[in-house]
Amino acid sequence: MPKSKSAYSVPGKIGKTERHIIVVWVDNEAGVLARIAGLFSGRGYNIESLAVAEVDKKKHISRITIVTEGTPQVIEQINLQLKKLVPVHKVADFKRGEKDILFRELALFKMLANSKKQEKIKKLCKKFNPVVLDKTNKSFVIQVTALRAEIDKLALDLKRFGLISTSRTGSVAMTKGAKIFN
């Protein structure tokens, strides 16, 4: 243990980190995303992905889904700090891997590929709800929806089929069954 006589303490032991998905309902007002993102950067929390859109046109409520990683103490702080923000209505927190939660990400891939290759690619994407959005005789754009890790792997596999551009969303989440977040 380092011996210190300085004006700040030495860092303590750092606990094991967990990946969490945090869903935040906010008033869709100017600067709200900056407030949320600023809270994360200002306190040194990590944002792995972020997805946001208005879900209630009448009340102007946006739903933000943030994937983050931290020790249980940090995750608790993220929750409590978010709840303090004025435009935040509620916060839901899920550990990655929880059984009754659905997660999805969407990705678009553009590839330089002839029709023969294109068939192979479609096969590769079969499990991930592939939709061909655009097609020419030398290029094509395919949309898939899947889990983050699956898209990671797919992107890797598609490299040898002439992948030239990738666009991905952050993860969105929803509970299974009739239950909703409270």
Added chain:
Amino acid sequence: MPKLISGAEIVFKALEDQKVEYIFGYPGGAVLPIYDELKNHKSVKHILARHEQGAGHAAEGYARSSGKPGVLLVTSGPGATNAVTALTDAYMDSVPLVCISGQVPTHLIGTDAFQECDTTGITRPCTKHNWLVKDVNDLSRVLHLAFEVATTGRPGPVLVDIPKDIQFKKGKYKFFKNSLKKKLNGKAVHKLSNKELDKFIDLMKKSSKPIFYTGGGVINSGPEASKYLRELVSLTGFPITSTLQGLGSYPGDDPQFLGMLGMHGTFEANNAMHDCDLMINIGARFDDRITGKVDEFSPKSKKIHVDIDPSSIGKNIKVDLAVVSDVSELLKSLIKRFKEKNKNFLNSNKQKTSKWWEQIDKWREKKSLNFINSNKIIKPQHAVQRLYELTKDQDTFITTEVGQHQMWAAQHYKFNKPNRWMTSGGLGTMGYGLPAAIGVQIANPGKLVVDIAGEASVLMTMQEMSTAVQYKLPIKIFILNNEYMGMVRQWQELLHEKNYSESYTAALPDFVKLAESYGCVGIRAKTPDELDEKIKEMINVQRPVIFDCVVDKSENCFPMIPSGKPHNQMILGPEEEEEISDEGKILV
């Protein structure tokens, strides 16, 4: 159809409805319509500062000594950026401030117009919330909401940015009450169940080495909280220590009070915190100046934490019982429950904690605040002690700057009432004390207000003496002048082989002449013999005073916990200084 009035008038209507008596500010292009409207609203008095930071700290001093929110009015661009230090200071120390800033007209926002800055962007991380008002019909709602956010839950600063065209535009005014959809930072009024209270009391009953650790939350909860705290401490017979911000909530000269804890706290307070078996934290936040090394912080104790802000609980230290509540409410119900169930507690408990008190008395015998006095040169601790002795019989308000003098003031000035001690603890803002004293004096006319200052700190906001003179505020600036940035010099002595890099101030002004040039009174004390007379002279002058107290240049502030050390390893004085490791140096 309600009468349409200008945005500027709406601002004042809202201030009037919020019963604001004073605003601290500085005019400029983007707030001129609001300044123009000032003449029509006699109940709101404007205090013209000399710098927006000064206006901000004055508003803080006003808020902390009165319990009411401080209001600040600044212009766009540099006006707003100058206020940022004060806003951040208020954010760290939970001071309710409402800052109204002018902004360039809406059609110019984003064009890098003259005196434009992204005020809401810049102040987002240092306010509880801020608003850019783009529609005059939102203005009254936003202003009232701003006051509500600033003063509810854990208090703090807010900012309302009003573009110049909105100040001119006509709109409707309405008084909005309790428009906040939720209570911020926890519940303001949290009814505790008897089950919760019994758990609390049970922990107290089981403890043989208890300690109360109280903080600024007690002060923020209002004078009632201090009253209840005194009652609870006397009911239980437990020892109590306080953070820097909590001083005054419990009488500083009471035998159950162990003095301040933390980096420059007393030996007995820190050792009691380390060795206790029950720590009852009321309204304090386990700041790093308090905990030192987190892993070794009070290793054997059960911990109870009462805080109005849920995010303050469990942030730095894990606790066994978390109570989200206003301090006053909690103490009130706790005392009631306690009295119902435990009539003989004090007697039975005396035996249980007698060993603990014996141990505490042993620590006390170290007399950790002692220093070697001199009859040739004024020791800074001695100066504070004399100031205390000569002012303790009147209701005195003390503000400070930041550094050694601040710690000496906290150690040697004993406070008996809440809201009498205004210091920048969280942010540690040099230059806080002088303008804060101005705000304190405005809120407490006729009372003695002393800024215990260092010569380096006070020069950062010295221009505000002009404000004090303009409004005939007889504040006393008591400078412990050692010609060094004392705390920097102390760390350099202890950590950097006495390499006093840039911590000596050459070419200091002659503070007596400086006082005269501002039109206030300058007094200098050079020897211990003349100190008392000069202090009395200062107290008796009914005008602002700059007191140049020439003190020992090389005095260090002890005791201290070297960081990275637990509470039971304090340095008591110069004879105990050890060699400092290289690892320690990088952590400053």
